[in-house]
Amino acid sequence: MSQMKKEQRMAQEITEKLGGADNIHSLTYCMTRLRVMPKDESKVDLAGIKNIEGVMGVVGDETLQIIVGPGTVNRVADEMTRTTGLSASALDEEGEDDLAKTTKDAINRKNATPFKLFLRKIASIFIPLIPAIVGSGLIAGISNVLLRSGVPKDLAIMQMIDMIGWGLFGYLAIFVGINTAKEFGGTPALGGVAGIMLINPALANITLFGEKLVPGRGGLIGVMLAAFFIAWSEKRIRRFVPAAVDIIVTPTLALLATGIATIFVLQPVGGFISDLITKGLLNILDMGGIFAGIVLAGTFLPLVVTGLHQGLTPVHMELLNSIKVDPLLPILAMGGAGQVGAAFAIYFKTKNAKLKRVIKGGLPVGILGIGEPLIFGVTLPLGRPFLTACLGAAVGGAFQAFFKIGTVAIGVSGLPLAFLIKETNQIVLYIVGLLLAYIFGFLFTWLFGFKESMAKDI
16 A cells, blocks of 8 residues: 555545544644544544554544654645544634633533643643644754864855854744744734743843843743733733724734833743753753753653643753753653664564554664554553663653753754754763663563563554
8 A cells, every 4th residue: 555545544534533524623743743623523433543554643632632653644644634624723723612611611620730730721822833842952952063173164154054044043932932922822913922021132222220121031931921921911901902903002012011011020020930940951951961861851751741741841942041051851751762662572572464564664763762552552552662762761751851951953863863962972862861771671582571561462
């Protein structure tokens, strides 16, 4: 079967198991997952979706996450929108009140914790930005390696590569502001303006209480606070403004109120929270050392399973904003490396042909930093190998923490992360830590993580 026919079949079968096109309220996707919100969950055949060939796993929550892998997810989503006649953007705009009610009802049924919901909100803000962050981060990392290898910075080609790679990070606040306002029911463009307020160089010309304001103070935390505030203000102001002048009065008042609140309250609060997060995390890494690396790397994969790991993006960005280096990302990247080692062990140990095919398909992208195919297609369904993969990750995390490896940007993990390592002499150390996670993930799984009987029902 050709690749195109495979994705057409998957799109058709997924739509059927979701209860048909009429039962799909919204459809979006990230790097590896279709994210679907059904209108009526009772019509969804979860077991049937899991059994579709090509589906690696399903995470049930207020948004149903169907893991189909990188590359495939884009084409399956395109095929679904083509055959159903509905697009992700059209569905997202289809009645705010209905969507809010559907989400609220689903959340109540799941009895989700406030902290879990908070992380999901943060993740929803950053998930649409992942392709841009990954692409820009990798190009910025290549630029970093070339510069440290002695390539002159004033070469035109280097200036172009540098501009392409770092451009997004200079204006990321605007995109975060847009997505935050959208997530909380406000006008996306106003959220973008709220983001501009935090990074506007004109802030440096304003003196309050004897001190000049600092552009960028508060980082993305401050941006999300400002964008949330402008969405909140907009909805409340609209209640009292006549419809005839709403288009003029509501955004003007919301913007003015947010500007004043940002300068006097939200930016200082964002800065305080940012300092609290970064200094607290750095203290944990300094005091905890190897133990901190073991815990952080060893417990990261359960966060990936729930899809909440994207909620850590602002933490990475605050570290980069505050100290110009991210020591957390290399540690967490060991989670995927442990999976790779465990998958190799299972591949060489099992006689199950289907399991071998799944591993062969998931290993290349796993090495390149996309771990979901191996997690949902191999280790998690088998059970114990998921735990031994976490143990392998913990070893790699301990190594990264001990040598204080850090990155200059964020992007995919795995082998490509080597381009983002700040110091040239640390690139080799990062790769050694990666290999350790592979090796110990393999050894733990080979010795006591996998038995052939586990593959019987895979």
